[in-house]
Amino acid sequence: MSQLYFKSTRGAEEKITAGAAIVRGIAPDGGLYVPEQIPQIDFTLSDMLSYDYRELAYRVLRLIITDFSEDELRNCINSAYDEKFDNKLIAPLVSAKEHNFLELFHGRTIAFKDMALSILPYLMKTAAKKNGVNEDIVILTATSGDTGKAALEGFADVPGTKIIVFYPETGVSDVQKRQMITQKGANTCVAAIKGNFDDAQTAVKKIFTNESLKSELKQRGYVFSSANSINIGRLAPQIVYYFYAYSQLVNAGKIKLGDKINFTVPTGNFGDILAGYYAKHMGLPVERLICASNDNKVLFDFFKTGKYDVKRDFIVTVSPSMDILISSNLERLLYHSCNDAAKVKEAMERLSGEKEYTFDIGNEFSAEFATVEETLSAIGELFKETGYVMDTHTAVAYASYVKYAAESGDKTINVIVSTASPYKFAKDVLRAIDKKYEGIDPFKALDELEKISKIPVPEPIKGINTRQILHSAVIDRTQIESFVKERLTQNV
Numbered sequence: 043m044s045q046l047y048f049k050s051t052r053g054a055e056e057k058i059t060a061g062a063a064i065v066r067g068i069a070p071d072g073g074l075y076v077p078e079q080i081p082q083i084d085f086t087l088s089d090m091l092s093y094d095y096r097e098l099a100y101r102v103l104r105l106i107i108t109d110f111s112e113d114e115l116r117n118c119i120n121s122a123y124d125e126k127f128d129n130k131l132i133a134p135l136v137s138a139k140e141h142n143f144l145e146l147f148h149g150r151t152i153a154f155k156d157m158a159l160s161i162l163p164y165l166m167k168t169a170a171k172k173n174g175v176n177e178d179i180v181i182l183t184a185t186s187g188d189t190g191k192a193a194l195e196g197f198a199d200v201p202g203t204k205i206i207v208f209y210p211e212t213g214v215s216d217v218q219k220r221q222m223i224t225q226k227g228a229n230t231c232v233a234a235i236k237g238n239f240d241d242a243q244t245a246v247k248k249i250f251t252n253e254s255l256k257s258e259l260k261q262r263g264y265v266f267s268s269a270n271s272i273n274i275g276r277l278a279p280q281i282v283y284y285f286y287a288y289s290q291l292v293n294a295g296k297i298k299l300g301d302k303i304n305f306t307v308p309t310g311n312f313g314d315i316l317a318g319y320y321a322k323h324m325g326l327p328v329e330r331l332i333c334a335s336n337d338n339k340v341l342f343d344f345f346k347t348g349k350y351d352v353k354r355d356f357i358v359t360v361s362p363s364m365d366i367l368i369s370s371n372l373e374r375l376l377y378h379s380c381n382d383a384a385k386v387k388e389a390m391e392r393l394s395g396e397k398e399y400t401f402d403i404g405n406e407f408s409a410e411f412a413t414v415e416e417t418l419s420a421i422g423e424l425f426k427e428t429g430y431v432m433d434t435h436t437a438v439a440y441a442s443y444v445k446y447a448a449e450s451g452d453k454t455i456n457v458i459v460s461t462a463s464p465y466k467f468a469k470d471v472l473r474a475i476d477k478k479y480e481g482i483d484p485f486k487a488l489d490e491l492e493k494i495s496k497i498p499v500p501e502p503i504k505g506i507n508t509r510q511i512l513h514s515a516v517i518d519r520t521q522i523e524s525f526v527k528e529r530l531t532q533n534v
């Protein structure tokens with residue numbers, strides 16, 4: 043099979059393999075790595091119907107990570123998608139009324155980030171070995187809540203790696219915060235920052251392009267990489283479940299082979315939905331990708347008007363993992379829509395300077411948004427009708443889809459990408475179901491939700507409120523760089 047190469051969205055000429063791109067995380071010019079061309083599937087949709095998750099993952103990933111041998115790739119896949127998942131389908135498709143939910147929250151941290159972060163440490167270790175990287179890899183991660191924990195779980199005690207996570211002090215749910223600050227593993231480090239997710243992500247991205255800091259730490263035996271969805275090693279594994287959703291719909295008799303379907307995706311950093319775009323361009327029959335936003339509806343406005351404008355207030359909502367104004371992966375879509383790195387570079391410069399840019403990305407996506415009120419009502423209504431409990435992010439997608447369907451009249455079969463277990467946001471989910479739960483203790487809420495949903499509290503968060511707190515640093519956003527340096531020079 044021919045080798046697929048990756049290059050920066052911002053024009054640097056260098057072409058590198060997937061493995062090298064995974065180790066680097068981000069390109070030296072600040073751009074993101076994109077495939078030179080999007081590969082086409084070489085299996086038929088009808089063959090796909092018999093693949094289990096691992097086999098499908100192999101068939102898809104081998105087209106992207108072409109520099110790994112079959113053994114290497116299958117080892118990574120088999121180590122990732124195993125009993126860590128509490129459902130043997132890994133990513134089951136579940137129906138409620140006429141809606142189909144692709145549940146991506148059956149991994150160790152009960153959010154969809156596990157789909158990619160269970161495999162990323164294996165991909166990274168394999169890639170480091172193949173590329174002759176002998177330094178320890180330091181994973182720097184900015185999180186809006188879910189990536190942090192999933193990355194910590196994935197990299198904890200992985201030899202040759204360290205992981206440092208920054209989360210917004212007041213921008214994550216009680217369960218999310220507790221999951222992170224009780225993280226075990228001698229190579230893990232977690233700090234709260236006084237600022238929001240965008241502040242954290244911007245500071246972390248700056249470190250990746252800070253040449254003097256990088257060379258100083260290289261002398262001490264460290265190289266940086268990223269577990270955020272700017273890393274192509276995060277995106278590639280996410281493509282798999284779009285194919286898997288399709289295969290489950292056919293096998294359930296809900297569509298015929300070859301029918302086109304829609305996906306509605308609750309979107310923050312634009313990684314998940316971009317994986318859907320790659321799936322479509324690799325050959326999956328997808329009609330529309332519907333981008334769902336919460337009150338931070340920069341993307342909705344962008345798809346409606348062509349203008350990306352971050353000059354607005356950052357709103358803290360009940361779907362914190364989508365509280366993002368600067369969606370990094372949109373840069374990749376801009377690139378694919380024009381294949382012109384100079385144009386992308388200019389837009390990104392305008393984004394950091396004037397805080398806005400305009401761009402024509404065609405009309406493959408639809409967009410909708412749901413306010414906090416609409417999100418909570420959606421949870422309550424669907425529960426009353428069907429007993430199915432959605433988390434607050436999935437509910438943003440559900441409410442957005444309902445609006446989209448009403449406005450467009452589009453009858454295409456739709457899959458709602460379900461990104462978190464309701465347990466992760468139990469307090470808000472409960473008050474959406476019944477006002478009597480208003481103000482409930484966030485950890486009592488877990489037991490109450492168990493009674494109502496009749497789904498047991500997931501193993502990973504059982505008794506979480508009594509675990510020992512191991513990470514209590516709170517720093518200013520301007521201190522992120524010095525914090526990293528300090529931690530690494532102290533060799534903690």
Ligand SMILES: *Cc1c(COP(=O)(O)O)cnc(C)c1O
Pocket residue numbers: 153154155188189271308309310311312313314315363364435436461462
């Ligand atoms: C990260 C996350 C999202 C947003 O995904 P992106 O890839 O950042 O667009 C949505 N829901 C949940 C629960 C998440 O953790």
